[in-house]
Amino acid sequence: MQARQLPAHRGWSWLKEGLLLWRKNPALMTFLAFGYLLTLVVVSIFPLIGQPIASLLMPVLSLGVLNGCRAIDEGRRAGPDVLFSGFRSNLQALVAIGGIYLIASLLVLASTMLADGGVLLKLMGGARMDPETAQSPGLTLALLIALTLSTPVIMAYWFAPLLAGWWKIPAPKAMFFSFFACLRNWRPFLAYAISLMLFGAVLPGMAIAVIGMVIPLGATLLSFLVPLVLVPTIFASFYINARDVFGLPGDAVHSAPLVVDDDEHG
Structure with missing residues (x-):
């Protein structure tokens, strides 16, 4: 298993190829995306222990969604139960990844208290934002701190579930490899982020606004239909970039261990 270093233009293709993957099996891909989100929302409702x-x-x-995407990509039959297939693959490491991610996220939020005295933390907990709070310089600084510190946390998490699930790598090593794989591929990920912003937010928003001025009912309908396609397409694009960077288990080109070049990243 070896992480490829991809050219920047590959990042522009991930969302488009995610759409093509969704088109292969829209029913299953849509179920996987919204089933993932709904399951987490339902679990998080329970007080204290839910989150x-x-x-x-x-x-x-996440591994269940990736397993479903892989089945669609390879033309294999898969049912809704594939969403929960992660429970049958290196479960201990996957749960450990979730625990590390949770602790790191809490530490990031705690660090923002130095800038705003805990305002952002309260807002994340469901507190209401008044106009004075929204314009507070402390809140702006807290958001910048959260963005800066959460970026490496997200990088360490990004590929970790598939590394643990498909290659049976322990949680700390999976997150270590994920971080450096993202770092080596920062250019395509930057292009990917821009494409998500353009095609996932700006252009759909403009289209809905323009249609709303002519056909209000059409804009309402489009506001409902766009997420039904966009959300599973984004989930499918996660699989596409993972396949691009790490390949799939059994690929000869990815049989060597991931090597981190200290000179490159130091």
Whole structure:
């Protein structure tokens, strides 16, 4: 298993290829995406323990979505139960990844208290935002701190579930490899982020606004239909970039261990 270093233009293709994967089996792909989100929402409803359990389950369900995407990509038959297939593959490591991600996220939020005295933390907990709070310089600084510190956390998590599930790698090593794989591929990921912003938010929003000025009912209908396609397409694109960077188990080109070049990243 070796991480490829991809050219920047590959990042522009991930969302488009995600759409093509969705078109192969829209019913299953849509179920996987919204089933993942709904399961986490339902679990997180439970007081006190809901949010931590949802965080622990995230990598397990993520692997289920990736397994479903892989089945669609390879033309294999798969049913809705594939969403929960992560429970049968290196479950201990997957739960550990969720635990590490939860702790790291809490540390990031705790660090923002130095800038705003805990305002952002309260907002994340469901507190209402008044106009004075929204314009507070402390809140702006807290958001910048959260964005800066959460980026490496997300990088360490991004590929970790598939590395643990498909290659049976322990949680710390999977997150280590994921971080450096993202770092080596920052250019395509930057292009991917821009494409998500353009095609996932800006252009659909403009289209709905323009149609709404002419046919209000059409805009309402489009507001409902766009997420039904866009959300599973984005989930499918996660599989596409993972396949591009790490390949699939059994690929000869990815049989060597991932090597981190200290000179490159130091």
